[in-house]
Amino acid sequence: MTKVADDELRTEVVKPASTARTDGRRVRSVTPLKWTVRITAVVVFFIVWQVYASGVSPLLLVPPSAILAAGGHMIASGQLGTDTLLSLEAMVTGFGLALLVSVPLGLIWARYRVVDWVIQPFVMAIFSTPLIALVPLYVLWFGFGFAAKVAIIGSFSFFPLLLNTYQGAVSVDPMYRDVARAFRATDRQTWRHVVLPSCIPYIAAGINISLGHALTGMIIAEFYTNASGLGGLVLNNADTFQTARMFVPIFVVMGLGVLLMSSTRWLKRKIAPWAER
Amino acid sequence: MDGDVSTETGSRHDRSPLKHNAVSCEKVTKRFGSELILDEVSFELTKGSFTSLLGPSGCGKTTLLRIIAGLEKADSGDLIMGDPSSKNSDAKPSMAVVFQQGSLFPWKSVRRNVAFGLELAGVDRATIAERVDRTLEMVHLTGTAKKFPYQLSGGMQQRVGIARALALDPDILLMDEPFASVDAQTREELHDELLEIWERTRKSVLFVTHSIDEALVLSDEVVVMGARPGRILRRFAIDLPRPRTEESARILPSFAELHHDIRKLLVRTAVDTFNA
Numbered sequence: 238m239t240k241v242a243d244d245e246l247r248t249e250v251v252k253p254a255s256t257a258r259t260d261g262r263r264v265r266s267v268t269p270l271k272w273t274v275r276i277t278a279v280v281v282f283f284i285v286w287q288v289y290a291s292g293v294s295p296l297l298l299v300p301p302s303a304i305l306a307a308g309g310h311m312i313a314s315g316q317l318g319t320d321t322l323l324s325l326e327a328m329v330t331g332f333g334l335a336l337l338v339s340v341p342l343g344l345i346w347a348r349y350r351v352v353d354w355v356i357q358p359f360v361m362a363i364f365s366t367p368l369i370a371l372v373p374l375y376v377l378w379f380g381f382g383f384a385a386k387v388a389i390i391g392s393f394s395f396f397p398l399l400l401n402t403y404q405g406a407v408s409v410d411p412m413y414r415d416v417a418r419a420f421r422a423t424d425r426q427t428w429r430h431v432v433l434p435s436c437i438p439y440i441a442a443g444i445n446i447s448l449g450h451a452l453t454g455m456i457i458a459e460f461y462t463n464a465s466g467l468g469g470l471v472l473n474n475a476d477t478f479q480t481a482r483m484f485v486p487i488f489v490v491m492g493l494g495v496l497l498m499s500s501t502r503w504l505k506r507k508i509a510p511w512a513e514r
Numbered sequence: 515m516d517g518d519v520s521t522e523t524g525s526r527h528d529r530s531p532l533k534h535n536a537v538s539c540e541k542v543t544k545r546f547g548s549e550l551i552l553d554e555v556s557f558e559l560t561k562g563s564f565t566s567l568l569g570p571s572g573c574g575k576t577t578l579l580r581i582i583a584g585l586e587k588a589d590s591g592d593l594i595m596g597d598p599s600s601k602n603s604d605a606k607p608s609m610a611v612v613f614q615q616g617s618l619f620p621w622k623s624v625r626r627n628v629a630f631g632l633e634l635a636g637v638d639r640a641t642i643a644e645r646v647d648r649t650l651e652m653v654h655l656t657g658t659a660k661k662f663p664y665q666l667s668g669g670m671q672q673r674v675g676i677a678r679a680l681a682l683d684p685d686i687l688l689m690d691e692p693f694a695s696v697d698a699q700t701r702e703e704l705h706d707e708l709l710e711i712w713e714r715t716r717k718s719v720l721f722v723t724h725s726i727d728e729a730l731v732l733s734d735e736v737v738v739m740g741a742r743p744g745r746i747l748r749r750f751a752i753d754l755p756r757p758r759t760e761e762s763a764r765i766l767p768s769f770a771e772l773h774h775d776i777r778k779l780l781v782r783t784a785v786d787t788f789n790a
Contacts, residue, residue, distance in 0.1 A: 412617050419583050419611040420631045420682075430630070434621035511620035511664050 324466035331390025343402025393454030405439025542591035574744025607685035
């Protein structure tokens, strides 16, 4: 039972070193040729889309040019900016709270066996539940506003962070523990000098995954609450068949995702350079 | 088996005739599960001596070192730190361990790795800085203080490992196959450096290795161990002149003789164990 539980929990945990390795290599070995090919592929994709969409009903698919124009209008009117900020506010709050609770909890979970015994079944149960099933409950509890969004986003980003932190703290290289013991480190010193630094790459990997989950949570929250923010924009524009305007917030979310992922990866390289090779 | 113990051959010209023990083990026994790892092993590490524990894998040499380092508990037997017969017998000797490769903390710079033991002991910053600089100089790593272990070669990493232990200025240095995973060329360089450091500091060193050459080049005494169960077969006094280098030790006829004797002993024991 415990064995199965452990394996199942581990599926979400990304081994920080291995992901970093491919990332690092990709960045370092990029040649101008590679980028030329890459950019060309993107340009070709949009050209094909533009040409193809010209022959399709604008209700179903609009050309990129129309999306660009709609984006221009939405920026000029201030609507896009307002809604993006509204979304980000909920996301930052929800993700921030998840981070503040999950990392300490993950460490405590790894530190005390009793906590491990208590927490395992709960984490297993909640982790196995599709969190979207809880959304109506959050609405019942917190209403249709900001608090419900924060709760949804927070619970979406919570588990990858928790599991990664725990995994980092329990998979400290035993040799490092030996060194600490041989040098007469106290329990507290061992945590400060050995366990916590060992966790950093794992937590960074957890943040990376969690941000993706937080974005999903953000859109879902906005669909199910008062239809505000970027998710609200998608929903309202789709309901009124303004397909071009619907695509704009989708691209914004996409851009946000790429930006957040690459900046956490950059941050990890900065704070845990040893985990890169 | 006591009849085999032959530490008394030859004399050491450069040491006081009265020998003190840094550590002694008496009938130390250790099991992992049902397997007998150490079977009533008794031996003394002479103060100021460089002693190697030599034997095949599974002879318990590393386990014995870990027991002395306090990383493992013996099932039975006694471990006596310091020399009860000496005057200030209540002063327990301090120890530091040099581990196998890969034991440096990757998140700490060379400087912070070397400072580790001193930081734990709560030594003030100025003293730490001064001690770290001096120790890095001793292992010829001045200038790499700000680097991180992943930026260093295997040989350099092991020098940092030695510096980390030396920074504590311990009475006893416990070294667990520190050069097992560096290439042959680098290993010889490290041997010379270690010999030089030992000349300067005259620490009591317990060095675990499975290489006869390494044990002979470095040691005053080689304790040869056999496997299944782990036990001491024989002790060899190595009277090759000091100060030594890899080169100066190897060209001596007595080096070849000792090598031959130890090798014969190990091979014979391996065959006996196999037949038993």
